[in-house]
Amino acid sequence: MMTAEVQTTTTTTTTTTTAGPTITLDYLRTVPGILKFIEILIGIIVIICASVSYWGGHGWIILMVILMVALAVVIIVFYLTNFVARIPRWRIVELVYLSTCVLIWLVNFIVAIVGTSNFPIAGRIATVIFCIFGLAAYGFDAFLSLRSYQGTPMFQTMTSEPEPAAAESMTATTTHAVQAQDEIDEEIKY
Numbered sequence: 001m002m003t004a005e006v007q008t009t010t011t012t013t014t015t016t017t018t019a020g021p022t023i024t025l026d027y028l029r030t031v032p033g034i035l036k037f038i039e040i041l042i043g044i045i046v047i048i049c050a051s052v053s054y055w056g057g058h059g060w061i062i063l064m065v066i067l068m069v070a071l072a073v074v075i076i077v078f079y080l081t082n083f084v085a086r087i088p089r090w091r092i093v094e095l096v097y098l099s100t101c102v103l104i105w106l107v108n109f110i111v112a113i114v115g116t117s118n119f120p121i122a123g124r125i126a127t128v129i130f131c132i133f134g135l136a137a138y139g140f141d142a143f144l145s146l147r148s149y150q151g152t153p154m155f156q157t158m159t160s161e162p163e164p165a166a167a168e169s170m171t172a173t174t175t176h177a178v179q180a181q182d183e184i185d186e187e188i189k190y
Helices: 031-052 058-080 090-118 122-150 181-189
Strands: 006-016 169-179
Touching: 031 058, 031 122, 058 090, 058 122, 090 122
Parallel strands: none
Antiparallel strands: 006 169
16 A cells, blocks of 8 residues: 655735825825926915916916916825825826816916016016916926826836725635655556
8 A cells, every 4th residue: 555645835924904095205206296396386486476466367377376286286195195096097187187287377378478568567577487387397297197198108107006995914825735756656557
């Protein structure tokens, strides 16, 4: 009678994740993350410059820039909490947002230049100049977003898989049976 030796190996892997959103600061080191901060800074400067002097179009410019700054802050929070990984087709959403912002900055520039041509004072001239900077910043960000959407990003962006929302503990057990050589030989004969 042949005795078969069976060797059993058990491997246990435990993975634990934390509940709720986690904050990762990696986005702040990317070019799009830095651009978001530049866009916010330019927006705040335009709000200040446009509100210094009263003129016909300053209300439109201030309203639109406040909306764009608020949305830029929301997008930064989405990236920091990795919420963008849970939104389907996020790149399209961001591309549409940035393209719309480029159009709004173009309208802001036209409104500012028309208001400045009637009575040029320092606040209005500064508004025109910073509207150009805002248009350039959002335009470059939209271009980077388009390249990323097309699959040829120019700079590193945040791409990660969505994390589980709730805390889980998964245990995987794998058992491998190694048969002795004589048992294998016996199976081959039949």
